[in-house]
Amino acid sequence: MTKIPPLDLTQQYKTIQGEVEAAVLNILASGAYIGGDAVTGFERQFADYIGTSEAVSCNSGTDALYLALRALDIGPGDEVITTPFTFFATAETISAVGAKPVFVDIEAKSFNLDLDLVEAAITSRTKAIMPVHLFGNPVDMVRLGAIAQRHNLFVIEDAAQAAGAEWQGQKVGSWGHVGCFSFFPTKNLGACGDGGCVTTNDAAIAEKITMLRQHGMRQRYYHEAFGVTSRLDGLQAAILSIKLKHLDQWNEQRRAIASRYGQLLAEVPGILPPQPTADGMAVWHQYTLRVQPCGASLRCQEQPCGDDAKANVSANCRDWLKEKLAAQDVISMIYYPVPLHLQVVYQDLGLGEGSFPVTEQAAREVLSLPMFPELLSEQQDEVVAAIQQAASALMA
Template identity: 60%
Template sequence: MNNIPPLDLAQQYETISEEVSKAVLGVLASGRYIGGPLVEGFEQQFAAYVGVSECVACNSGTDALYLALRALKIGPGDEVITTPFTFFATAEVISDAGATPVFVDIDPQTYNLNLNQLSSAITGKTRAIVPVHLFGQPVNMTELMAIAQQHGLAVIEDCAQATGAEWAGQKVGSIGHIGCFSFFPTKNLGACGDGGALTTNDPEIAAEVRALKEHGQKRRYYYEEIGMNSRLDTIQAAILQIKLRYLDNWNDRRRAVAVHYDQLLSPIPGIIRPQELSEGRGVWNQYTIRIAQTSPTGAGRDQVRERLQQLGVSSMVYYPLPLHLQPVYKELGYQAGQMPVSEQVATEVLSLPMFPELSPAQQTQVVYSLKDCLTPPAESANA
């Protein structure tokens, strides 16, 4: 059996290597390494892809989230609601802006914000909601936007893992007031380094973000506010223009991988498979199962992961400790047990290998190995 990685970027590069090499060498030969027509061209193409009028490229998805908060003038004394079950950057930028993150537990089926608990978390200090389309599965944006509108709140979509995903036929990043994307290499649309973008239909927000990401200047060397340095390198823009043309095909292949996993895993007890809402079209940045605490062998998630590694199958845990229990947020006063679904899910989730080039044979090996981990010794001996 061959070892199977959680993702394989080298395979993807092989399919577009000639195009990428030509584009990168073209940038190097041009002498224009920061900004310019290639970055502007990518912004226009990505805006059209998402279905918005404005796109501002920046250094990372983290910067995109921070710039979104700054553009909305969110800061000290404000509260921003988000999920505790996500990458740290989602909450980190709220703190960096001087505001306070307020956590709402997740839905046990989708692992996204539990919208039934959202309204009860809103106070007079709440300024915005940051829903995360986790693992590439879109939040129910119809319901979320209705709640936000009722309370006069801004919505910043964290689309880091969900480029190309749709809710009710509309791409994520075009439904809220602002969409924030990451082009980290592991994402569905990944650069060969760091990168990010912010999308919106509000030209005033876009203009503010453009100033903030250039140190707060709206005209050269005249600074109206404290900003930051957050630019998408021209080489990365050139690479992303190429990859954007392939994105829908790669996402379709991810969906096919997810369907095949569903078929292979359905007969195996002790596994909770990921769910997709009927109005959503996910893009499967991760295929994340849960190892039920009542699995046939009694093995926990960590034991299963270790055994899989021994069998040549690499897996990942996103995320082992919810944000409300992170040491850095101890001062917020959250206690264990306050977010029961997030806390339980964090002990059970296991992300299996997922990338467009993953073959059916490799998937069979993954599931065969997983079944071996979950089969009681007596049954295994009699098999």
Template identity: 60%
Template sequence: MNKIPPIDLGQQYKLIAQEIGVAVEQVLASGYYIGGSEVARFEEAFGEYIGVSDCISCNSGTDALFLALRALDIGPGDEVIVPVFTFIATAEVVSSVGATPVFVDIDENTFNLDVNKLESAITSKTKAIIPVHLFGQSVNMTRVMETARTHQLSVIEDCAQATGATWNGEKIGRIGDIGCFSFFPTKNLGACGDGGAITTDNTAIAAKIRMIKDHGQSSKYNSEVVGVNSRLDALQAAILNVKLRYLDQWNEQRSRIAQRYHQFLGAVPGLIVPTEATPGQSVWNQYTVRVLQRATDLIFDRNVVRAQLAERGITTMVYYPVPLHLQPVYEDLGYQPGQFPVAEQLSQEVLSLPMFPELSTEQQDSVIYAIKDFLSQ
């Protein structure tokens, strides 16, 4: 039985192994492993790709969010609005700067922040909104920006899962005040290790981020603020410089795979395929379906379906089984079960199918037939 993984980074590497090898050898031979021309080249190229004046590389997507909050002087006594259905990093960085995350429920069709519930979450302490472009799809940034400007709030886009996605023709990461990206290996643009970047058109914010990420130094050995050490190393930058050239091609391949999933799984009973919101264009970091629960029929259960697929060698993932308000770390915020019903329901239903640019038609057909065979009984 040929196993089908949720993502196969080895296949991608084989396609560009020679280019990666040359790039890595050049860095090793140069003797410049921190900073240098490869990092500068990547920052320039990625900033141009997103369409911003400034791109600042850093250690991870989590650090990108942390640095963005620090640059906006958000701290104790402040509140930041965060979707309740996302990876913990989005909220923990708010806590890390001493501010309080305020959770908002999600839209059941897109899995993204429900923009209709933004207004009710805003208080006199609110300083920023962090919309998360989950699973590769943009949040409704038109509505987010309208709300933010009305209440004079900053917008930090969490673009970790959506590099290359657009909203109304604009790349995400340049619509808000700051964009934050992750280059974790499983992302659409992934390094061979950790990495991240911040994008902005605000030169003052960019300068502040550059200072904070380098021990608060405005010049060597002259620290003006308490900073951190957050660097993208030259080896990862060199790898990303190679991969960036293929990103649009890979995203297009993901889109074609998503359309086939739509076509063949859209009418399967008990299954809801994801919706692509307009005028957005998703880059399908994940293809996440919902397995609707039915108390009278055990077959319609996410975990049962997942186990059945695993028996056929198909590995699926669950993003995310526990909404943020039910995480033990946030018990002290006082949220209660049932407070965010959409997120709580979807956390029991979501199932991410294999999705990567190199997924073959035969592999995808195996996934499709296995799901249809099981759920159409």
């Protein structure tokens, strides 16, 4: 059996190889390597796709978040509410501008910020809420927007994993004051290198980000702020323009795969497939299920986890299942094994184990299955068969 990888970028490349190669050669011949029509053209297309008036590209999703925070004048003394169950860059950028990330626990069902808990975390120092549409699953932006409005807070959407996702028919990245996207190659809309973008309906914010991304210059060699150098290059922009045309189709394929996983895994003991929300259209950046610990129906008898799962995350049912799948050439992933409040760099926040129980439980139970638009049904069947085999072999 050949290995089933978590994702396979080469399959997608084959489907657009001719188009991409022509575009790349065109840029190489044009000499417009930084900036130029390919970049401004892509920015216009991406803004139109997301449904905002502006899109300002930059070098990464991390830079998009950083630039957005800077453009909103968030810095030392300010607090930004966000989730501890996300990729590190979300909170890292808050810290990078000198502000404090204030973590709020997640909702068990969606893995996203628990909106019931957000208001209690707001203080006089709170400047913004930074929701993350984790795994491509949209946050309830109507509810979150209402909370932000009541307290006069900015909303910075971390949409790095959610290009194309919608809440009530409106794209994520167009709800907040700013939306931040990553074009890291593995993302739903991925470049062939690093890339990112900020979307907004506020021309002044877009202008400020444009200034900050090029050394704080509006006029060449006149520096009005300490900025950064963070640009999307012409080659990446040309590639992204091609890929953007296919994004809806690819996201549709992801949705079909997710729906099939859901059907096939519905009855497997110990496995809790993700539940899509009715008002949200997820784009399934990851297909992330929960593996219930011993005491539920899946029994990792070879390495019983029992109550010490908390203390030893490397010996729980989820890790055991991951190993079983790997032995069958099915490669699964854990996003994310260590919540942000338990990372060494956030020790000074004084938030120990037990601070965010829903997040901590998710970190022990989540497992992401192979997910990419070109995943074949036969491969999917093999993934499911490997899970079923592990589960059934161990039923009490």
